[in-house]
Amino acid sequence: MSEHGVDSNQIRELGRQALGDAHLQEAYRSSTLRLYTHRLAAVSEVPGFERLRERARELKREVMDHLDFYLAQFAENVERRGGIVHWAESAEEARSIVGEIARRAGASEVVKAKTMVSEEIELNPALEKAGIRPFETDLGEFILQLSGERPAHIVAPAIHMTRHDVSDLFVHNLHSQPTEVPEQLTAIARRALREKFASAGMGLSGANFAVAETGTVVVIENEGNIRFCTTAPRVHVALIGIEKLIPRLADLAVFLRLLGRSGTGQKLTVYTSLLTGPRRPGEDGPEEMHVVLIDNGRIATLADEKMREALYCIRCGACLNTCPVYRKIGGHAYGWVYSGPIGALVTPQLTGIQNARELPFASSLCGACRDVCPVKINIPDLLLHLRSEAQERAPAPTPSGAALGERTTIRLWAWAMKRPWAYSLGSRLARWGQRLLARGGWIRKIPMYPASGWTDGRDLPALARKTFRERWTEIEKQ
Amino acid sequence: MSNPAIAAKPRVALFITCLGDQFFPQVGECVVKILRRLGVEVTFDPRQTCCGQPAFNTGYRQEAREVATRVLDLFEGADYVVAPSGSCTSMMRVYYPELFHGEAEKLAKVERLRTRLFEFSEFLVKVLKVEDLGASFPHRVAYHDSCHLLRELQIEEEPRRLLRAVRDVELVEPQDNQLCCGFGGTFSVKFPEVSVAMGEDKLRAAAAAGAEYLVANDSGCLMHLAGLIHRQGLPLKTLHLAEVLASQG
Known part of the structure; x- marks a missing residue:
């Protein structure tokens, strides 16, 4: 791995390897096609879907243009409801905040919901180093924790694996009987995880949305594991990238209609949890609720008038499923945590253009991503902008076999x-x-x-x- | 055949595009032939070269601006500017405003160009209001939506209408027809393995739909697809839409 574990400049070579793996090709082809088709069907059921997208975009623009105001409002409301707010400028700071909360809570085990920002700040190795065992409870993330891989997709982290691969992995690591029946595989994971929900001293989640008006953390899921992680342990910590803010609770109606449909083709995911503060007398839930608001490069993106738009992203993954390049090379070829068209925008922003200067070029600029984006991010336009940034600030070495530099x-x-x-x-x-x-x-x-x-x-x-x-x-x- | 609503003989300055000039001059000839038959006066300024897209898309904006500035000056006087390419048209219509961001004088020229600039099939259907060009082409044809034509210019129906009006043609729609063919300009040489894999999907779908010809409005896509077909010895042919429309069977 290169600097900071970012291999994004190896995208051509990693992509070439993926193209040569027929098994992997089939896994990506069938899964992206399924998600893509489900999205199409779900979207066609909604009259005025276009208007919803525009409304969501307006709302996100409003938030980004006044992020200082909405962050302050959110933090104030979290505290008013008895939550504790932490601010993390960098990944390192976020890691040490979480470690410190766990230490104070006396938690030696942490159950984790699927959260991309925890992948981004590389939380698990840091927790392990501090003697705290993280348990991934999302089925896809659970699989990846066993295989030691990064997510291959924003929404479906183990998209690159077939049932057969998962069965092999479980047999090898959990000594289970081989099976390719999804329900049986899920049951194996469930058995391994169930007791952890009860014993873990701390639960960790991300957030799909953070409502400024009420200080509410909103998480959506299909497996029920997030509800467990955020309610069963004594302490709940929500990791929140600062771009996740939305102004009002009512705006959630717009975003929830877009997110499930765009991501997996569901009208709504199975569970939608609205978490506002720790438990109140006579209620269930955690005794302590912490929110960690994470910058880690986002403020710099916000300051870039052109790239600010990338912060509108609600991480639905639709651009990945529709991207003909992602479908071919898969998520790991992008060399870091975020992949596909949105990964090509986010990675250079968060890791530095020199570490990911090849990503914006790994696109035919076909624009299919822009057509499916629920917040209408003009992805090809931003990729073009990043290409010129890359040529200015991180010019490529002369390609081999070239007489002259580019x-x-x-x-x-x-x-x-x-x-x-x-x-x-x-x-x-x-x-x-x-x-x-x-x-x-x-x-x-x-x-x-x-x-x-x-x-x-x-x-x-x-x-x-x-x-x-x-x-x-x-x-x-x- | 020509529309009586356009009384005066419209004058069209042809933007042949660099690929069209160098690789596919016969496409330009077909365009001229068709436009003349419709009563259009076609001019060609030999000082034209390229719209600047290769530099722009590779991130070299200064070089792109230098080349694009010439385009702005060359076409100042024409009634209409017509290009047989969705990609070059979208460069000029969609991306010139961004390229010249903050340069008021150039932007005024860009605006004047944008109001008179049309992609070939768009010009026939939207401006001249013709669909039936009296062509005949007794073959099974798949129309390939080039991405810039489809997603930057939203031109989807015009080429299909023109094709449907051709005698004896059978128009088929392969699966995933609006998926990119993988050309992508410099993408094709920077990421050749992916580019080729995407092209192969396209050709497989066209063959499965029983197409004999793949027809598109962009020389870049056609060059890429034809190159793949030739390398792999596939029983498929490529043509520019103008070549089909100029065909008499």
């Missing part, structure tokens, strides 16, 4: 494009040169980059004997 090549190209005589001369030289390479109107191999990138996998049509401009005087007379 910037020099583009400068020469622009120089010629501004001079029709140079353009025409270049064209004539190329046509003269291609006589050595072209057979029957096609070129099979050009050894020099970038043309070599083309001819590695497909033939290149030869340049026309006469260009359109050379034919024009004749065409004009006809």
Whole structure:
């Protein structure tokens, strides 16, 4: 792994490996297709879905434009309801806050709900180092904890695994009987986890939304494990990226209608929990409720007028399921926690452009992601912006097999494009040169980059004997 | 065939596009032929080169601006500017405003260009209001939505209407027809393995739908798909929409 464990600049190589793995290809193909199709069906049932998307976008824009106000309001309301608010500027700070809460609570075991931000701050290794055992209770995350992998998808973390893979993993780690029946696999995980909900001294969750008006943490799920994590242990800690804020409780109606449908094609997920403060007298729930508000690079994104839009994301994963590149190379090729089109925006922002400068280029800019985004993030536009940032601030090394660096090549190209005589001369030289390479109107191999990138996998049509401009005087007379 | 509502002979400046000029000049000839038959006067300014998209999409905005500035000046006088490419049209219509952000004088030129700029199929259907060009093409054809045409310009129906009006043509819709073919400009050489894998899916779907021809409005997609077909020896052919519309069977 490279700096900070970010392998994003290896995306081409990692993608190539994924493409060569037929088993993995089938896992991604079938799962993304299922999620994609379910989303389409769910969305088509809602009249005015487009209007909902626009409303959600407006709300997120409102929050980001006045984030200081909404954060203060949220924190105040959490405290008013008896919760404890912590502020973490960095991943390191967030980790030590959580460690400290666990230490004070005397918790040696922590049950965890699925939370991407905990993956982002790499919480589990830090907890383990402090002698605290984290137990992932989401089925997908439970699987990944056994396999020692990062999430391959924002919503379906073990999307890259088939039932067969999971069965093997359970047999190997939990000494269970092999089975490919999903219910039986779930039952195996359930047995392993059940007692932990009762014994763990602390439960940890993320948040899908944080309501400023009421200080409410909203989590949605299908398995019921989050409800357990946030209510059974004596202490509940919610990790919240500061972009998760929404203004009012009523706005939840907009976002909940979008999130389930966009993510998995569900009208609503099985459970929707609204957590406002610790338990009050005569109620169930945790004695202590902590919220950790995490920046970890988000404020810098907020300060970037163009990239601010990326913070609208509600992490539904629809852009991953629809992305033809993600479907091929899978989540791990993106080299960090967040993958797919949104990962290509978020990763350079949070880890530094130099650590992920290749990600914005790993897109055909087809725009399918923008069409499905529930908050209408103009992903291709932001990718283009990041490409120019990458060229300015983290230029790529000269590709192997290239005679010139990319910037020099583009400068020469622009120089010629501004001079029709140079353009025409270049064209004539190329046509003269291609006589050595072209057979029957096609070129099979050009050894020099970038043309070599083309001819590695497909033939290149030869340049026309006469260009359109050379034919024009004749065409004009006809 | 031409629309009587457009009384005066409209003048169209052709933006041939660099790929069209260098690789597919016959497409340009078909465009000219079709437009002339519809009573349009076609001009071609040989000082034109490229719209600047390769530099823009690779993150070199300064170089893209330099090339794009020439385009703004070249087409100042034309009634209409027509390009046989969804991708180049979207570069000029959608991304020039961003490229020249903050440059008032250039932006005014961009606005003037945008009101007169049309992609070829869009120009036929929306401006000239024609669909039946009297063409005949007795083959089974799959139309490939190029991404920029479809998602940046929202041109989905126009090419299909034009194709449906062609005599003896059978139009098929392969599965996942609006999925990207994998060309993606410099993406095709930066991530060739993914680009090729995406193209293979496209071709497989077209073959499964029984298509003999894949027809599109973008030279980039066509070059990529044709290159794959040729490398793999597949029984499929590619054509630009203008070539089908100019065909007499």
